[in-house]
Amino acid sequence: MAYRPRPKRRTYVSKTDSDKKRPLGISTFEDKIVEQATKRVLEPLWEPLFRDCSYGYRPERNVHQCIDRLGRTIQQRPVNQVVEADIRGFFDHVNHEWLMKFVEQRVGDPRVLRLLRRMLKSGIMEDGLLQATEEGTPQGSILSPLLANIYLHYVLDLWFDKKVEPACEGQAYLFRYADDFVVCFQYKQEAEQFQAALKERLENFDLEMAEEKTRTLAFGRYARTNAQQRGEKPGQFEFLGYTFYCGKTRNGHFKVKRKTSRKKMQHAVAQYSEWIKRNRHRYRTAELIARARSRVVGHLNSYAITDNSDRCQEFLHLATCKLRKWLNRRSQRRSYNWDTFNEVLRSCGWPEFAVYHEMSPMRPLSNVHVRSRMWESRSSGSVRGTGTN
Helix, strand or coil, rough: CCCCCCEEEEEEEEECCCCCCCEECCCCHHHHHHHHHHHHHHHHHHHHCCCCCCCCCCCCCCCHHHCCCCHHHHCCCCCCEEEEEEECCCCCCCCCCHHHHHHCCCCCCCCHHHHHHHCCCEEEECCCCCCCCCCCCCCCCCHHHHHHHHHHHHHHHHHHHHHHHHHHHCCCCEEEEEEEEEEEEHHHHHHHHHHHHHHHHHHHCCEEEEEHCEEEEECCCHCCCHHHHCCCCCCEEECCCCCCEEEEEECCEEEEEEEEHHHHHHHHHHHHHHHHHHCCCCCCCHHHHHHHHHHHHHCCCCHHHHHHHHHHHHHHHHHHHHHHHHHCCCCCCCCCCCHHHHHHHCCCCCCCCCCEEECCCCCHHHHHHCCCCCHHHHCCCCCCCCCCC
């Protein structure tokens, strides 16, 4: 009863799609323990209620399952329209009163409710100044993803399941990962009606739709043909760091394909290059290459999917070139030519592209085989022959 969370420490990280910074709230060590304990209490209460359309920050669910099911739905269902929507600053504008009403649907213990309210009102510490938090749940908190799912479960998921989908003459599907979501429709008119109703729905719960990032576009097996008849290119949309576009099989049939979005690729390369530039004198050669390899492996674990070989090969090439560039700039003497550098990469098990997540939308879901091996197990060789100094 006497426990009071301390203010969150404000810090900022760069965003992929803009020059703005994403605000984070970092909890103290003691608060993290309490947040984790609270999550363990609340999550089993809500997990059975969450809809199948929700994939973000849930047990045994991940990004690849979401994009796989989305691609399979567009491929195998009569989908002709896609609504790409965005909520402006969702985590910063969650209404505390609405959130507490939603939590009270499953939690009746006033002590837990009091603790949760104190967490929401703990404040933000930035530049030595304490700011009160009247709305929002800070990104970076252990509890924030669960609270976001609870909020959008009532605001979006249940509304779509109970109101929107039954009112549609055609088929409609929602796919949501935290506050990012897309909706697929069979008919254009119903997609446009949903986009108009979505704005009003969000405003009722003190949320704002980002108009510049929300649109309805034609996407599906007939989108390419119709666009070519108008002398245009078929539309494409971005979701969870991937660009979805209308492709073809070897036989010329329609196929949903995905590739790393250009913004995500540029951001990843820029971060990788900045990291090497900043740390090239901090580590010995062997450790620097090993750490660079870990970063490349992490990128491939996320984006090495079916039909994305070109973008992954591009990232591998750029990562290799930038590593050699900054190794050679540690002194006036050139350390490596390409022959010696390639030999070093082979000795340390530098990763090569292979499809890690097989998610062809042409095959039934029950027959999809996802490789269980990790990239790290492909080559366990140590970094040697690097001429450490």
